[in-house]
Amino acid sequence: MAKKKFRNRSGVVYSTDPDFNYHELPTEQQTTGSPSTQNIKVQLDKKSRGGKKVTLVTGFVGSESDLKSLGKILKSQCGVGGSTKDGEILIQGDFVERVIKLLNDRGYRAKKTGG
Numbered sequence: 001m002a003k004k005k006f007r008n009r010s011g012v013v014y015s016t017d018p019d020f021n022y023h024e025l026p027t028e029q030q031t032t033g034s035p036s037t038q039n040i041k042v043q044l045d046k047k048s049r050g051g052k053k054v055t056l057v058t059g060f061v062g063s064e065s066d067l068k069s070l071g072k073i074l075k076s077q078c079g080v081g082g083s084t085k086d087g088e089i090l091i092q093g094d095f096v097e098r099v100i101k102l103l104n105d106r107g108y109r110a111k112k113t114g115g
Contacts, residue, residue, distance in 0.1 A: 031062065031063070032061070032062025032063050032066040033061060033062065034107075035106055035107035035108045035109075036107055036108075036109065038059070038060060038061060038062075038108050038109060039059050039109055039111075040057060040058070040059045040060055040103055040108050040109065040110040040111075041057070041058050041059045041110075041111060041112075041113040042055060042056070042057050042096050042099050042100050042103070042110055042111070042112055042113070043055075043056050043058075043096065043112065043113045043114035044056070044094055044096050044114065045114070052092075053093060053094045054082070054090050054091060054092055054093070055078075055082075055090070055091040055092075055093065055094065055095045055096050055099055056088060056089075056090060056091075057071075057074070057088065057089035057090075057091070057099060057103075058087070058088050060087060060089070067084050067087065067089065068084045070084075070089065071083070071084035071089040071091075073102075074089060074091055074099055074102060074103075075091055077098070077102050078091055078093070078095045078098055078099070080092045080093050080095070096112055097112075100112060
């Protein structure tokens, strides 16, 4: 049986008031800054991945749709797959130097971090 997903109801579980309406709090839309103000960190990661290497791009500040479009551009330029979730872009394989060059060419401030 599928689980039901409940909306955010601000801690209200049950109300005896017949005229009570749930009011959802408005979600904040995060605006994407210009590329020159972004401090993006690129690193090679292989933790919890069965020894496989991925290029991890973090530090992007902006909307989820802008993050997904940047991830799509990077994945297509590297010719590999990957994903975008939780504010991170994962690119399969060791493409740290290529990703840094691509981001710098697009105007982002990208640097290599980690080992």
